[in-house]
Amino acid sequence: MFKSGAVTIEVEDLNKAEQFYVETLGLKVQFKIEGHLVQVEAPGLAIGLVQPRAGQESHSGKSGSIHIALEVQELDSAVKLLESRGVEFQPIMEEGATKIAYFSDPEGNPLYLIELKH
Template identity: 35%
Template sequence: MKTTRCLHTTILVSDLDKAEQFYTQVLGLIKSSKRSLQFSGTWYQIGEHQLHLIVHPNYVSPIINQEKWGRNPHLALAVDNIQQAKVKLESQGYPIQMSASGRPALFTQDPDGNIIELSQI
């Protein structure tokens, strides 16, 4: 039997509108119409993989105030140009930490404090 290699990641959010704005307009992800939902949330297609946002109105990230975001659980996404991503995030007021290793990567937080790594590698 052949196994399909499609994985997904689930992220909790408290405000779906704010989260969708961040993931769609800021990060440029595309909503998936392939998956239906039986509860509030959104699916995004990322190559062969998917990101699933689930709404929980009282959700507060347990890692929102950690000093070094890269050491905490996070979603890593590939980008073509890290400097363009940095400028876009800064222009919209999102917090940024550059990778401490010197590689072309940065960390930011979505509106709910979930940590997102954007990396060119």
């Protein structure tokens, strides 16, 4: 029934958000609507970065009810790579068959890397 999925995040500074998701995290740009939207992709996930148009209320970083997970093969090396690019992580958590490292984008939106031990 479903073909694919996407998450949309409101941001106040579209250029800064694009730089973080593309240059820091290494995601690829799918398409842009100049000054309003940049959609980036990770394997199996599209993330729309939307800057409200003039006169529209912004909800950027206010909710905290969404967390974006990016699965990695090896968490420790992914954390080291992103730390070298300026990303600050909370302490790595291990529980059962998972290792998780939480961080935030420049707008304060929560993300985490997860390693699933198979």
